[in-house]
Amino acid sequence: DAGVIQSxxxxxxxxxxxxxxRCKLISGHNSLFWYRQTMMRGLELLIYFNNNVPIDDxxxxxxxxxxxxxxxxxxxxxxxxxxxxxxxxxxCASRNTGDWTEAFFGQGTRLTVV
Amino acid sequence: xxxxxxxxEALNIQEGKTATLTCNYTNYSxxxxxxxxxxxxxxxxxxxxxxxxxxxxxxxxxxxxxxTTLKQSLFHITASQPADSATYLCALARNNAxxxxxxxxxxxxxxKP
Numbered sequence: 001d002a003g004v005i006q007s008x009x010x011x012x013x014x015x016x017x018x019x020x021x022r023c024k025l026i027s028g029h030n031s032l033f034w035y036r037q038t039m040m041r042g043l044e045l046l047i048y049f050n051n052n053v054p055i056d057d058x059x060x061x062x063x064x065x066x067x068x069x070x071x072x073x074x075x076x077x078x079x080x081x082x083x084x085x086x087x088x089x090x091x092c093a094s095r096n097t098g099d100w101t102e103a104f105f106g107q108g109t110r111l112t113v114v
Numbered sequence: 115x116x117x118x119x120x121x122x123e124a125l126n127i128q129e130g131k132t133a134t135l136t137c138n139y140t141n142y143s144x145x146x147x148x149x150x151x152x153x154x155x156x157x158x159x160x161x162x163x164x165x166x167x168x169x170x171x172x173x174x175x176x177x178x179x180x181x182t183t184l185k186q187s188l189f190h191i192t193a194s195q196p197a198d199s200a201t202y203l204c205a206l207a208r209n210n211a212x213x214x215x216x217x218x219x220x221x222x223x224x225x226k227p
Contacts, residue, residue: 004157033215042219043158043203056214091157097213102148103205105157 004094006106013113018080021109023092025073033103034067034077035091043091049075050097082113116141118206118218126224133191135221137204140185147180147187148205152220158203162189194225 005024013019025032032049047057052069060067064083069075079086089110093103119138127133137147146165150158164171164180164187171178177190191198203220207213 031213035217043217045214045216048214050213093157093215095215102160102163103158103215105159108155108157 004092004104004106006090006092006109008109009107010110011112013082013111015083015113016081017113018078019082019086019111019113021077021090021092021111023075023077023106025075025092025094026104027073029094029096029104030072031095031097032069032075033093033095034075035093036088037091037108038088046077079111082111084113087111087113116216118142118204118216120202120204120218120221122219122221124222124224126226127194129195129225129227131194133194133198133223133225135189135202135223137187137189137218138185139206139218142185142206144182144206146207147178148215149176149178149187149189150203150205150217152201152203158217161202191223194223196225196227199223199225 007022030051034046035043037043046059047067048055049069065079067077089108091105091108093105095101095103117140146163148163149161151161152158162173162178164178166182175192179188201220201222203217205215205217
């Protein structure tokens, strides 16, 4: 398995534009996390899915952020409209919700909103 | 509110010495705690998991302790090497159900040759 795959690796966009980040889970994993990492706030949990269902989205900063899992292996995180303060590295991670297993992270998407 | 605190200041040590990193938490009753390593430009990578009923866990040069009374975990790297230089993060399950992982801010370790 190639691991968790995120795309794009880098995204530069203008304020007000829509941004879509993509994540492909490891085959067989049934939990997905989206995180955002900045120097100031560290690694923040945005949303958690289990078996394609959003379980907790309390970390999603605003209504401008939305996440979906259209199927068991794929997820998107959308920001509309984007703002400069959304600039960060966004990670997705997948795991099995078995016996407290480890999370596997993608390489991240570095988003810059200008 | 729930908090996971790690020393935000970088830890600088000499090669061959033991590095000790600290993770403190409040308002959690975790069933386990995990440690991850993160290199620049990459996602975190899992290192070790320790359960609430375990006092200590070892893996090669790594050792983790877990004190649920002090609400603290210590992460040790013995015989440190420059290749150990990275940021180390601890993680707990937010809802104590073992599912939702939340992370501390991480501590950057620099091992000098």
